Amino acid sequence: MTLPRTSRKAARPPYRGRAVPRPRATTATLLAGSGEGAGTVRKTVLPGGLRVLTETLPAVRSATFGIWAHVGSRDETPALGGATHYLEHLLFKGTRTRSALDISAPVEAVGGEMNAFTAKEYTCYYARVLDTDLPLAIDIVSDMLTGSVIRAEDVEAERGVVLEEIAMTEDDPGDCVHDLFARTMLGDTPLGRPVLGTVETVTGLTRDRVARFYQRHYTPTRLVVAAAGNVDHDDVVRRVTAAFDRAGALDGPDAAPHAPRGGSRTLRTTGRxxxxxxxxxxxxxxxxxxxxxxxxxxxxxxxxxxxxxxxxxxxxxxxxxxxxxxxxxxxxxxxxxxxxxxxxxxxxxxxxxxxxxxxxxxxxxxxxxxxxxxxxxxxxxxxxxxxxxxxxxxxxxxxxxxxxxxxxxxxxxxxxxxxxxxxxxxxxxxxxxxxxxxxxxxxxxxxxxxxxxxxxxxxxxxxxx
Known part of the structure; x- marks a missing residue:
């Protein structure tokens, strides 16, 4: 998508330039399929720290492709409440080469479905398609994650959608009470605040804040690619490599994948x-x-x-x-x-x-x-x-x-x-x-x-x- 000269500057994707030559990818078989219905799980770590995992089940005719980001609402400051979920919406709004319709229409035209969700510790974007349409899913979802432009006008338009989602949740007390329980137990902490944010925090989010959040958290070391179904691991790796390489996303040859969250704390919340x-x-x-x-x-x-x-x-x-x-x-x-x-x-x-x-x-x-x-x-x-x-x-x-x-x-x-x-x-x-x-x-x-x-x-x- 080409923006007019008068438009605000597009968000710079968190990938710049291109470094060659680079080290080879490393691949390992984690789980070998055994027994009826068991799939073979393989993992490849690409230069730049991007992990690609597949589970191959030749007997099925579908495939699901997803990209997981190591970021959730617990990574937000109070002023950024709801930014992770807001960004989830915005990545569907368009990239440098696709409009919002160009993202959704091709997948729906082949009977597939796309969706995403934000949790307190991670975010996931995925598409489920026929196995023959897996290349399409890889191309579109990868483009969403690496090429979002986060236009100012989309930020403003989607703000209303997110506020409506907050209102919808508040209209469902059977859902809302779980957010209240998290606050009761965890207090005014990142884990205790709602994933959607609040009307006040979402209203206060600016395009620049969301764009910086995207640049900081959507780097290859923080992403995991996962595909399951009638998929070929080597083919998935080749297509993911090509898609991320086009965005200059595989530059850091020495970058290591982000480690899982750890730590331990004792909650002493009683009688609240x-x-x-x-x-x-x-x-x-x-x-x-x-x-x-x-x-x-x-x-x-x-x-x-x-x-x-x-x-x-x-x-x-x-x-x-x-x-x-x-x-x-x-x-x-x-x-x-x-x-x-x-x-x-x-x-x-x-x-x-x-x-x-x-x-x-x-x-x-x-x-x-x-x-x-x-x-x-x-x-x-x-x-x-x-x-x-x-x-x-x-x-x-x-x-x-x-x-x-x-x-x-x-x-x-x-x-x-x-x-x-x-x-x-x-x-x-x-x-x-x-x-x-x-x-x-x-x-x-x-x-x-x-x-x-x-x-x-x-x-x-x-x-x-």
Missing amino acids: FDLLERRTEQTHLVLGTPGVGRHDERRWALSVLSAALGGGMSSRLFQEVREKRGLAYAVYSYTSGFADCGLFGVYAGCRPAQAADVLKLCREELAHVARHGLPDEEVARAVGQLCGSLVLGLEDTSALMHRLGKSELCWGEQMSVDDMLTRIRAVTPDDVREVAATVLGRRPSLSVIGPVTDRQATALQEAVA
């Missing part, structure tokens, strides 16, 4: 209470405690514990709150693991008059399991549920691509499905009892959204006091 009063039909609440980080080996046992407590229709919370008493339609538990900490939460949505009863039941179940653990049969059922959902969740190429990219970015390694199943099946009732005593034995905090009266608010606050 946050209430956001809204005129809604239901009261939405999240009751929770600090959990474990994604590098903590106890994460396997905590996943089993969460599945047993609130992971399905046979779980304790579902049976006690919904099946036996009919107090809520939705009730479940979940874990969130970050690089250096984690959260465990129980969500329920119910009529305002029943919120105190629902909270009391949830607290009683958590306290009982913290003291006594779970019976062997419940642990076995939760293990089976996790194993089955893991395998079924990897039945399409999009899920495989997500596993490839996230594993490389977050852990710096690939674990086979069989290895993950082995780790889950190795969880014992004693392991669950130990992690339950640690995680559920703390005094929980509570986040609530709904039409809560002063009397109800006092009762809820006393329940976690």
Whole structure:
């Protein structure tokens, strides 16, 4: 795309010039396919630190291509709140050679789909197409990541779209309450702030700030390319190399890939209470405690514990709150693991008059399991549920691509499905009892959204006091 001379200066992509000759790429086979449906995972590190991973499944007719960026909302300063998500939108608006329509129309014309998402610690852009259309997906997604111009007029136009997305989220209290819980547990910190930012921070973002954020974080050392399906690794590497080379993105021959986030911190958040009063039909609440980080080996046992407590229709919370008493339609538990900490939460949505009863039941179940653990049969059922959902969740190429990219970015390694199943099946009732005593034995905090009266608010606050 050629900008008029009177236009503001386009964002300079984070790639300049070209350096030749350069070292050869290094390639390794990480996982060799074995058994029905198992794919072969290979990894190549290109000069400049760009990593390319593929999982080849010759029996399928689709392919998913994605690029993961090692940047999320936790990398933002308070003044840049929402910049990562804002940038996600802007990379679809046009490059030096493509308009926004030139990005979306070719993929949709072959029946493919494109999308992206921003999380607290990473961002992903991807396209799912027929295997024969993979070259198109590689070309377009790579161009988006390396050639965005971030025009001033697009920044202004997309600002309204992002503000509408924030408003849409705030109109869904069942979603918004999880942001409130993050703030309750993590406070006014990068992890505690919403991924979308706020109306104030998004309104204050300028084109220059967003462009500098792009230049700083979208460098090859911070990117991971992942492709899964009926793909040929060497062909993907050649096409990715050509696409990034055109943008001058493979210049730093000595650059090393960015290491996964690490560290460890202890959250001491207990007994906090946050209430956001809204005129809604239901009261939405999240009751929770600090959990474990994604590098903590106890994460396997905590996943089993969460599945047993609130992971399905046979779980304790579902049976006690919904099946036996009919107090809520939705009730479940979940874990969130970050690089250096984690959260465990129980969500329920119910009529305002029943919120105190629902909270009391949830607290009683958590306290009982913290003291006594779970019976062997419940642990076995939760293990089976996790194993089955893991395998079924990897039945399409999009899920495989997500596993490839996230594993490389977050852990710096690939674990086979069989290895993950082995780790889950190795969880014992004693392991669950130990992690339950640690995680559920703390005094929980509570986040609530709904039409809560002063009397109800006092009762809820006393329940976690």
